[in-house]
Amino acid sequence: MNNAYRAYDRGNCESVMLELSQVDRDSRARRYIQPEVSMLRGQCLExxxxxxxxxxxxxxxxxxxxxxxxxxxxxxxxxxxxxLGHYPANGAAQVRRTAL
Incomplete structure (x- = not known):
């Protein structure tokens, strides 16, 4: 993940995506890292x-x-x-509360 963040800081989204793919492969047993990987991927897509x-x-x-x-x-x-007008108002995420 550190390499992906460094690439993001440099503005190199191509490298970010490659690094995140590697993290995906290496962290299959550590699913807790997936939301962080997805978040950085979304930021690069933006x-x-x-x-x-x-x-x-x-x-x-x-x-x-x-x-x-x-x-x-x-x-x-x-x-x-x-x-910013890049996402429709009716597509906004709905928060669903789940019982713990």
Whole structure:
């Protein structure tokens, strides 16, 4: 993940995606890392102006990991995309509360 973050800081989303693919392969037994991987992937998609793909990635995080810190951050990114006109208002993520 560190290499992916360094590439992101340099603005090199191609390297980010390659690093994240490697993390995906290496961390199959550590599923807790998946929401972080998806969040960084969504941010890179935004940088590449692939807003629909970014929004779908954020929706994935919200659906699959609803109680994670990354779901909270993904909802914030969707709100920002909506405010900037890159994501329709009726497509905003709905928060579903689950019993613990």
């Amino acid at each position: 940088r590449q102006k692939l807003f629909v793909d970014a929004a779908q990635t954020y929706q994935f995080i919200i659906t699959q990991y609803p109680s994670s810190e990354y779901a909270y951050r993904a909802r914030a990114r969707l709100d920002t995309l909506q405010q």
